[in-house]
Amino acid sequence: MLPGPGAQHPKPEGTQYPSSLTDAEWALLQPVFDPSGPRGRGRPPKHEPRELLDAIFYVVRSGGAGRMLPAHYPPWETVYAAFRAWSRHELFQEMHDILRRAWRVREGRAPEATAGVIDGQTVKTTEEGGLEVTTAGSGSWAGRGTSSSTLSAWWATA
Numbered sequence: 001m002l003p004g005p006g007a008q009h010p011k012p013e014g015t016q017y018p019s020s021l022t023d024a025e026w027a028l029l030q031p032v033f034d035p036s037g038p039r040g041r042g043r044p045p046k047h048e049p050r051e052l053l054d055a056i057f058y059v060v061r062s063g064g065a066g067r068m069l070p071a072h073y074p075p076w077e078t079v080y081a082a083f084r085a086w087s088r089h090e091l092f093q094e095m096h097d098i099l100r101r102a103w104r105v106r107e108g109r110a111p112e113a114t115a116g117v118i119d120g121q122t123v124k125t126t127e128e129g130g131l132e133v134t135t136a137g138s139g140s141w142a143g144r145g146t147s148s149s150t151l152s153a154w155w156a157t158a
Contacts, residue, residue: 019061020054028102029053032094033086047074052082 021029033049055073059066067076086092101111 017054017058017061019057021050021057026050028098029095032091032098047078047082049082052079055079056083 030050033053051074055069056079058064058073059069059079066080069076069079073079104111104113
């Protein structure tokens with residue numbers, strides 16, 4: 001018998017995608033996305049944050065449309081709502097910072113960068129040459145409160 005529309009399909013045992021979080025990666029990211037933390041107001045979530053992140057990473061990595069998630073993931077509307085909320089709260093930026101620090105330590109470097117480089121061709125200033133600087137191009141999602149244009153762009157195909 002086929003499940004009804006919107007029914008949640010169980011994830012087949014052993015199904016692991018290249019985009020799925022490993023236990024070690026989740027151990028680093030869990031404090032950021034833990035619903036019982038300071039952001040954990042309201043009703044308890046129906047889906048685990050790790051499951052939602054796996055769905056987001058699946059779409060980003062596969063290049064597919066957000067509406068075409070495999071049936072064992074949460075509904076695409078739920079995944080998209082989590083993506084939007086996490087983007088507004090800049091959780092992807094926190095995730096990026098944690099992973100960057102861990103990578104730098106792994107490579108034997110200081111957790112925080114001690115120098116930076118700005119490419120003069122990509123920095124826009126005002127016509128008068130003032131102090132105002134923007135790095136988000138016109139039409140870019142990066143200027144609309146999301147932390148990653150790569151993650152944001154994938155929903156454009158949804």
